[in-house]
Amino acid sequence: MLKPRLPTLARCYSKLTTAPHPALHILPAFLAPSAQQLLLTASLALLAAPSRSTSHARKIARQWKKANPSWTPEHGFMSAEAYEWEEGHFDGVIEGYREMLVRAEMYDSANQDLVSVLQELYRLLPPSEDAPSPSPSPPTAAVDPPAHLLMHLLHLAPHGEIRPHVDNKEAFGRTIVGLSLGGERVMRFRRAEGEGEAADAPQEGPEEFEVLLRPGDVYVQSEPLRTHYTHEVLKTSQWEGREVGGTQRLSIMLRDKLPLAESSTNVGFGMGTGGMGSS
Numbered sequence: 359m360l361k362p363r364l365p366t367l368a369r370c371y372s373k374l375t376t377a378p379h380p381a382l383h384i385l386p387a388f389l390a391p392s393a394q395q396l397l398l399t400a401s402l403a404l405l406a407a408p409s410r411s412t413s414h415a416r417k418i419a420r421q422w423k424k425a426n427p428s429w430t431p432e433h434g435f436m437s438a439e440a441y442e443w444e445e446g447h448f449d450g451v452i453e454g455y456r457e458m459l460v461r462a463e464m465y466d467s468a469n470q471d472l473v474s475v476l477q478e479l480y481r482l483l484p485p486s487e488d489a490p491s492p493s494p495s496p497p498t499a500a501v502d503p504p505a506h507l508l509m510h511l512l513h514l515a516p517h518g519e520i521r522p523h524v525d526n527k528e529a530f531g532r533t534i535v536g537l538s539l540g541g542e543r544v545m546r547f548r549r550a551e552g553e554g555e556a557a558d559a560p561q562e563g564p565e566e567f568e569v570l571l572r573p574g575d576v577y578v579q580s581e582p583l584r585t586h587y588t589h590e591v592l593k594t595s596q597w598e599g600r601e602v603g604g605t606q607r608l609s610i611m612l613r614d615k616l617p618l619a620e621s622s623t624n625v626g627f628g629m630g631t632g633g634m635g636s637s
């Protein structure tokens with residue numbers, strides 16, 4: 359008789375400091391609610407900038423605001439119907455979303471509270487491999503965004519989801535930092551099929567595991583997880599007997615540029631590409 363298969367799915371509560379894979383670090387409630395609100399409001403304002411939104415998107419937002427005069431930007435998200443969502447990433451990995459690449463200076467540098475919150479985030483990115491710091495920088499040194507930072511906003515609709523993928527290895531370095539704002543979602547990691555490079559992957563960690571990402575939580579994916587596991591953000595999922603997901607979520611993704619020695623000369627990285635490779 360066949361033995362029952364051992365469950366391969368491990369689950370992690372982000373309130374625990376130990377994650378189910380040694381290369382995944384979860385920083386639960388990294389941002390306090392007031393800091394979350396500040397950053398969410400500022401990020402939604404960037405996404406709404408006339409230079410990056412269509413006239414149709416601005417029109418539906420205007421109409422929604424007119425019908426909901428008590429709403430102010432500090433409330434965070436408008437209703438989902440007030441946004442123009444993109445349906446289907448060019449490579450089919452993501453659905454129901456809005457996104458943009460951001461440069462740190464796009465955020466209001468006169469808002470000291472906001473600048474402090476952003477600095478907290480920048481400190482999570484390891485030093486560049488091109489110019490490693492001789493010793494850990496004192497906290498006050500991290501005023502400017504690191505030169506090797508690539509930052510990306512991703513706003514998911516209630517129906518939005520991110521299917522399994524490995525972030526583009528030709529465009530980004532070894533670390534992926536993600537901050538969750540807004541609705542809770544479950545993120546799933548699964549060991550990628552062992553081909554080529556992946557076949558030599560260290561076999562530590564479970565085949566598959568999930569983490570609950572709550573607003574204000576940060577996760578850090580380092581190697582070998584970053585390259586050898588796919589990750590996905592589920593539309594909805596059961597977690598501790600309740601349904602999680604199906605609401606708007608905004609993530610701020612911080613990645614490091616490839617070290618000079620490894621970067622190819624011209625990797626396309628424009629709007630519409632969060633840099634997700636295929637799974």
Ligand SMILES: O=C(O)CCC(=O)C(=O)O
Nearest residue numbers: 512525536609611632634
């Ligand atoms: O929203 C997230 O936390 C993950 C986003 C992601 O996987 C990506 O942009 O490649």
Ligand SMILES: [Fe+2]
Nearest residue numbers: 524525589634
């Ligand atoms: Fe990704």
